[in-house]
Amino acid sequence: MSDDLPQEQITHAPLAGVIGMPIAHSRSPRLHGHWLRRYGINGHYIPLPVMPEHLAEVLRSLPRAGFVGVNVTIPHKEAALTLADVVTDRAALIGAANTLIFRPDGKIHADNTDGYGFIANLRQHAPDWVPAWGPAAVIGAGGAARAVVASLLDSGVTEIRITNRTRVRSEQIRAEFGARVVVYDWAQAGNMLEGAGTVVNATALGMTGKQPLRVPLDALSPDALVTDLVYTPLKTPFLAEAEARGCQIVDGLGMLLHQAAPGFERWFGQRPEVDDEVRRVVLE
Known part of the structure; x- marks a missing residue:
C-alpha cells in the first residue's frame, strides 16, 4: 500500500x-x-x-x-x-x-468451503467426470477427508469406501454420514480400489517431507479419476503411478x-x- x-x-x-x-x-x-x-x-x-x-x-x-x-x-x-x-x-x-x-x-x-473447493477443482480439470461412474475410494479420515466425503455424497456418489490407519476415525465418519460409507481396514486399502470410479488421497502421505503413501494400485481401473489433496509436490508419486496406469489425474492445488x-x-x-x-x- x-x-x-x-x-x-x-x-x-x-x-x-x-x-x-x-x-x-x-x-x-x-x-x-x-x-x-x-x-x-x-x-x-x-x-x-x-x-x-x-x-x-x-x-x-x-x-x-x-x-x-x-x-x-x-x-x-x-x-x-x-x-x-x-x-x-x-x-x-x-x-x-x-x-x-x-x-x-x-x-x-x-x-x-473445503468440499466446495474439492468439487470445483474436479469440475475444472476433469469436466467429463461423472460422480455416478462408480464408488469413490477415500484414503484418510481427518478433517479434509470429512469435507471430501460430504461433497462426494452431495454430488451423487452412491458409495464411499474409506480407509484410515486408525480405523476408529473411519468408523466415526460412517456413523455420521450413514450407510453409503463402507469402512475398509488399512491393510485392505488396495482392495477398495477395485471398481472405484473416483479415488482420493486425503492424507498428508506423499507430501514433501512426509512418508510416502504406500497403497498398492494393482486393482485400480484405468477408467478411474484419481486426485490427491497434496500439492507439494504438484504431481505426487501416487498421482504419477495412477497416471502411468492410464488414469486421469487431478492435482490438489486447485x-x-x-x-x-x-x-x-x-x-x-x-x-x-x-x-x-x-x-x-x-x-x-
Missing part, C-alpha cells in the same frame, strides 16, 4: 487473513494478495500465527482491528467452529470451519484455490477467477 494514500482510505481498507500455527508456509497470503492486486481492491490479507490457547481472544478482537474475516487452518478448524455464533449446515456436517466472516452485528459466521474464492468474495465484494495465472503465482 502506498504511503501517500489519504488517511481515511487507509483506515477503511478491509483486512482479512489466515490463522494457524505454524502459518509461515501458507500460500494463502500470496493467493489473496494476487487477487487484491488483480481487482484493484484496497485491502490486505495477513498471515496470523496464533496459539490454540489464544484463539478465542484473537477472534473476538480482530473485528475491532478492522478485520472482515479470516481463513482458519491447522490446528484451529474444529475450535473455530465451536467459537462461532452462526454455523452453516456444511460446516456443521463436516465438524470444522475454514472460513469465518465477521458480521456487522458482531457475530462470527463460520463456513467450510482445491486450495477454489476453497479460497467464496471467502474472498464475502470479505472484499468480488468473486475471483481461478485460472492458470493464479496457479502460476501461487507456485512461484
